[in-house]
Amino acid sequence: MQPALSVDNIIKYFHDPETIQVLKGISFDVQPGEFLALIGKSGSGKSTLLYLLSTMDTNYEGTIQINGTRLTGLKQNELARFRNEHIGFVFQFHYLLPEFSVLDNVMLPALKLGKQPPEQIRAKALELLYLLDIKGHEDKKASRISGGQQQRVAIARALINDPAIIMGDEPTGNLDSKNTKVVFDIFRELARERGQTIIAVTHDDEFAANCDRVIEMVDGKIVGE
Amino acid sequence: MNKAMGVNNKIAWVHLTSKIRQLIVAVLSVTFGISMYIFMNSFTSGVNDAQAELVFNTMAHIRVYNDLPKEARQLLPVPTGSDTVQFISNPKRIQYTEGIKNAEPIRELLESSPDVVAVTEQLNENVFFHNGVSKVSGSLSGVDIDNENQLFHTAQYMTEGDWYELQRRSDGVILGTGLADKISAQMGDIISLSTSDGILKTYKVVGLIETGSASVDKSRAIISIQAARQLLSKNQSYATDVLANVRHYNDARTTAQRIGASVAYKTEAWQEGNSQLESANVLRDILAITVSLTILIVAGFGIYNIMNMTVNEKMREIAILKAMGFDGKDIVQIFLIQSIAIGFMGGLVGLLLGFIISAGVDRIPFKIASLTTLPIAYIPTDYVMALVFGLLTTFVAGYLPARKASKIDPVEILRG
Ligand SMILES: Nc1ncnc2c1ncn2[C@@H]1O[C@H](COP(=O)(O)OP(=O)(O)OP(=O)(O)O)[C@@H](O)[C@H]1O
Ligand SMILES: [Mg+2]
Numbered sequence: 001m002q003p004a005l006s007v008d009n010i011i012k013y014f015h016d017p018e019t020i021q022v023l024k025g026i027s028f029d030v031q032p033g034e035f036l037a038l039i040g041k042s043g044s045g046k047s048t049l050l051y052l053l054s055t056m057d058t059n060y061e062g063t064i065q066i067n068g069t070r071l072t073g074l075k076q077n078e079l080a081r082f083r084n085e086h087i088g089f090v091f092q093f094h095y096l097l098p099e100f101s102v103l104d105n106v107m108l109p110a111l112k113l114g115k116q117p118p119e120q121i122r123a124k125a126l127e128l129l130y131l132l133d134i135k136g137h138e139d140k141k142a143s144r145i146s147g148g149q150q151q152r153v154a155i156a157r158a159l160i161n162d163p164a165i166i167m168g169d170e171p172t173g174n175l176d177s178k179n180t181k182v183v184f185d186i187f188r189e190l191a192r193e194r195g196q197t198i199i200a201v202t203h204d205d206e207f208a209a210n211c212d213r214v215i216e217m218v219d220g221k222i223v224g225e
Numbered sequence: 226m227n228k229a230m231g232v233n234n235k236i237a238w239v240h241l242t243s244k245i246r247q248l249i250v251a252v253l254s255v256t257f258g259i260s261m262y263i264f265m266n267s268f269t270s271g272v273n274d275a276q277a278e279l280v281f282n283t284m285a286h287i288r289v290y291n292d293l294p295k296e297a298r299q300l301l302p303v304p305t306g307s308d309t310v311q312f313i314s315n316p317k318r319i320q321y322t323e324g325i326k327n328a329e330p331i332r333e334l335l336e337s338s339p340d341v342v343a344v345t346e347q348l349n350e351n352v353f354f355h356n357g358v359s360k361v362s363g364s365l366s367g368v369d370i371d372n373e374n375q376l377f378h379t380a381q382y383m384t385e386g387d388w389y390e391l392q393r394r395s396d397g398v399i400l401g402t403g404l405a406d407k408i409s410a411q412m413g414d415i416i417s418l419s420t421s422d423g424i425l426k427t428y429k430v431v432g433l434i435e436t437g438s439a440s441v442d443k444s445r446a447i448i449s450i451q452a453a454r455q456l457l458s459k460n461q462s463y464a465t466d467v468l469a470n471v472r473h474y475n476d477a478r479t480t481a482q483r484i485g486a487s488v489a490y491k492t493e494a495w496q497e498g499n500s501q502l503e504s505a506n507v508l509r510d511i512l513a514i515t516v517s518l519t520i521l522i523v524a525g526f527g528i529y530n531i532m533n534m535t536v537n538e539k540m541r542e543i544a545i546l547k548a549m550g551f552d553g554k555d556i557v558q559i560f561l562i563q564s565i566a567i568g569f570m571g572g573l574v575g576l577l578l579g580f581i582i583s584a585g586v587d588r589i590p591f592k593i594a595s596l597t598t599l600p601i602a603y604i605p606t607d608y609v610m611a612l613v614f615g616l617l618t619t620f621v622a623g624y625l626p627a628r629k630a631s632k633i634d635p636v637e638i639l640r641g
Contacts, residue, residue, distance in 0.1 A: 047640055056548060057636045077552040084550020091639060095545050099243040104235075109549045111232040157549070 002068050003029040004164055004197040005053065010062035012048060012220075022048050023060070024220040030199065032164075035191035037208040038201045040217035046201045049217070050169050053199065054089055055079040067164045084113050088158025090168040094150035096142035102129070102153050103138040110160045121160070128156040132186060148179035155186060159196075166190070168200040172207060180204065233555055236546070237562035240535065248567070251531045255571025255615055256578055258524030262517035262611040263579025268586065269513035270607070271600030273506045277474050280502055282377055282436045284495055285345075285468035286477040287484070289331055291324055292491035324348070328464035331488055335469045340480055342472055345372035346464035348453040352418045354446065356408040363404055363444040365418065367453020376470050379434065379447075385412050386432025395452045397431035403443030405433055418446070426456055518614065524571075525618035532564050532626040543630050544638035553631035560630050564623020565616070572615040576608055 012023035022045045030036055038046050051057040053064060055071055058079065063072040066086060071079065083089075096105045106125040110116060116124075129138060132152040137145050142153065151171065158166050166187075172180040184207055190196045191212070200211070208214050216224050241248055304311050325331065328346050335344045348367035353360055370392045374380045380388035384402060391397050400410060410416050410430050417427040428448065435442055448456075454463055471480050477494040485492030496503045536543070543556055551559075580603075587601040 051636045051640070054548070056639075077554065080547065080550050080552035080555075082550075083548070089548050095541070095548075095639065097542050097545060099239050099542075104239075108232065108236075108546075111235070112550055112555070114232075 001031065003065075004032040004034070004067060005030040005199070006065040007053070008063045008065075010049070010052060010060055010064070012045075012052065012060045022220050023052075026062070026217075026220075026222055028215060028222060030165075030197055032197055033191055033195040035187060035198045035212045036200070037211040037214045038199060038217065039203070039205075039208050039214060044217040045220045046217055047169050050167055050199070050201055053165075054087055054167055055083050084109055085161055086164045088161070088163040088166040090151070090154050090158050090166065090171040092170040092173040094147065094154040094174075096150055096153055096157075098141065098143035100142055101139050102134065102142055102145065105142050105153055106156045106160055109157060113161055125156065125160060128159055129153070132156050133182075148175055148182070151175060151179065151183060152186070155183065159190070163196075165197045165199065168198070170201055170203065172202065172204060180207065184210065230558070233558045234562060237559045237566070240539070240559070241563050241566060244535075247531060247535070251528055251567045252571040252574065254524045254527035255568055255619060256575040258521040258618070259572050259575025259611045259615045260579035260582055261520045262614065263576065263607055264582045264586070265513045265517040265520075266607040266611075267579075267583040267601050267603060268599070269509045270602035270604055271587075273509060274602050275596055275600040276502065276506070279437060280499070281470070281474065281495075282382065283438050283441045284499070285376055286471050286474050286495050287335070287341075287469040287481045287492065288495075289325070289335075289467040289469075289484075289488060289490050289492050290465060291322065324459070324463055324465040325467065325490055326460070327462050328467050329462045331467045331490070334484060334488065335467065338469075338480060338484060340471045340476060341469045343372065343375040344467065344469045345369045345376050346450060347373075347466040347468060348450050348457070348459070348463065349465045350420060350453070350457060352420055352446075354404070354408050354410075355417045355419065356410050356414065359408045361404070361407050363446060365453065365456075366445055366447045367450035367456075368447055369450050373447075376468060377436075379436075382434050382436050384433045384435050386430075388432065390431040391447065391449045394429065394431060395449065395455070396428050397448065398428035399432040399434050399447040400430055401442035401445045402433050402435045403439060404446060405430070407443065420457060422457075424456065517611075521614055521618050524615075525622040527622075528564055528567060528619050529622040529625060532560060532623050533629075535563070536560065536626045536630040539630070540633060540638055543633050544635035547633070547635040548639060556631040556633075557624075557627045560627035561620070561623050564619050564627070568616045568619025568623075571619070572612050575615065576612060579608070579611065 006029045008027050010023050010026040011021065013019055013021050026049060038050070040046050048057075052060050055064075058076070063070060065071065066082075069082065071082065074082070096102075097108070100108070103122070103125055106128060107118075107121050110121040110124070111118065126138065129135065132155060134145075134149055134152055134156070137149065142150065145153070151174070155171075168187075172183050175183065187198050187200065188210070191198050200207075202208055213225060215222055301311060301313065332344050332346060335341050346369050350365050350367075351362065352365045353362050370389060374388060383399070386399065388399070391399060398416065400416075405411070408416065412430055412433065414430045415427050416430060417425055419425045434447070450464070454461065471477050474495065478496055481492050481494035546556065546559075583601045583603070586599050589599045590597065591599045
């Protein structure tokens with residue numbers, strides 16, 4: 001089976017304030033439907049790696065493939081289109097658009113993709129919001145709901161285009177244990193029942209322990225699985 | 226409109242409406258710029274037109290007349306050998322013919338030109354006026370009564386008597402008020418005048434006229450052109466000047482050039498020999514455009530400032546949009562739509578406000594010369610240009626921040 005994500009010998013430097021090598025030859029594959037946790041000490045390079053995988057940072061050596069598409073070397077606007085269609089991103093700070101309604105936040109990536117009529121997108125967004133248990137808040141401004149709810153809205157937004165991979169940088173880092181469990185259960189279910197691939201950076205040992213697979217990074221290298 | 230454009234519109238709309246006060250300030254700055262542009266230009270054109278109206282009381286837009294030959298003809302061939310020296314002492318330019326013998330075809334040519342609105346013939350001659358012992362030099366204009374009135378609205382400047390009396394009496398004369406004073410003539414008086422050929426003839430004063438141009442009023446007497454031809458024993462289509470007005474006085478030069486090409490006489494637009502008037506008009510126009518464009522540019526800086534602030538406030542949102550897959554072009558569009566919307570709203574209100582201000586100033590009393598209120602011209606081009614310049618400024622003022630927004634690196638913002 002073709003891997004959902006294939007990373008080959010990734011090397012990344014930062015040059016400011018001085019040149020340091022943050023990623024020192026990272027290679028791994030992730031299979032479709034796998035729920036993978038990326039762990040490691042602070043400063044080991046997890047976020048840096050995730051931003052490369054998300055195609056937002058293109059300044060690296062090595063190659064990245066998602067679902068067989070080689071992303072290394074593509075132009076910015078091509079990457080934007082790819083990201084829109086195939087990658088869902090969940091940040092530690094839920095990062096919704098505060099002036100838009102909860103429903104609009106979820107719908108925007110699909111409206112941008114433009115593959116379905118707005119009514120259909122709306123219905124799908126509502127369905128996702130119900131799935132994530134945010135019924136009755138659709139028309140509120142995104143800034144007017146609780147942190148846990150915002151994080152779930154962000155997950156709904158990441159799911160709207162049925163992406164090949166969902167990436168999360170400490171998606172539960174800002175949540176209490178109850179909400180952490182809710183989000184974890186959602187990811188678990190998405191991977192198991194919808195076959196969605198999930199890569200989550202986490203500092204939460206319990207969260208990591210319950211994933212399909214754990215990759216640990218130390219000082220820019222993968223040390224163990 | 227494609228679908229991506231639709232989302233970008235939606236986002237731009239939300240950005241615009243989420244800060245109503247900021248939106249109003251931005252719109253007002255455009256409104257102010259555009260209304261000032263319209264007012265400044267309408268006022269200047271009004272002043273120019275008022276000036277022109279004073280001048281064109283007595284002067285036509287285009288004049289055809291018999292000029293002195295331009296250059297003395299070569300009298301003798303230039304000697305070829307170096308041992309010959311040629312002297313021609315005291316050469317003179319001699320005008321072989323005077324006036325226009327047959328003015329009819331020229332009048333018809335002018336009348337057939339599409340932008341010419343009125344044509345008349347004049348027979349002008351320098352004469353001496355006598356009334357008792359006083360003898361004063363002046364000019365006698367033989368005019369076509371109807372056409373003259375059409376060009377110069379002469380009838381409306383009559384202070385006494387009736388303009389059309391000239392048509393009824395071949396011995397009637399209308400005097401400029403200043404001239405009448407000089408020779409102490411009054412309505413009904415009999416005056417006599419003599420031509421340079423020594424012919425003496427008497428006329429009855431049937432009217433007095435005051436055009437507002439003092440030099441003309443002090444020296445000119447008017448009789449009918451038939452009477453003038455008789456006096457000077459000229460044929461029935463003789464004239465010294467054929468005069469024409471065009472639809473707008475600024476176009477006189479092109480029309481004069483076109484007609485001049487097929488006329489054997491000198492065809493002159495009013496601008497020649499009145500450069501002081503033309504240059505005053507042009508300078509006023511330049512001043513108006515400079516001031517109004519400056520105001521528009523200041524308004525542009527206002528928009529630039531507001532859009533820049535918006536972009537700085539929305540760094541995070543822009544990064545999120547990019548993370549979701551909006552590309553640089555989308556971001557430029559989102560912010561450009563906002564500034565263009567501001568430009569359009571401000572522009573439309575500005576057109577209305579500019580019109581209202583102009584109409585208001587048009588009602589302010591101002592009683593000097595022939596004016597009764599401050600002069601305002603309502604010219605559609607001013608309104609079109611105001612909107613064009615307004616949109617152009619907002620476009621440029623919006624594009625720079627929009628481009629800056631599109632260059633934001635989402636990773637830098639999102640990693641915190
Ligand atoms: N923009 C940058 N410029 C220079 N150095 C950077 C930059 N971003 C990260 N680094 C450095 O790269 C290294 C890895 O950072 P990264 O954010 O990937 O760590 P991390 O594993 O995500 O840590 P944490 O668990 O604290 O989030 C760190 O040493 C950091 O100082
Ligand atoms: Mg990190």
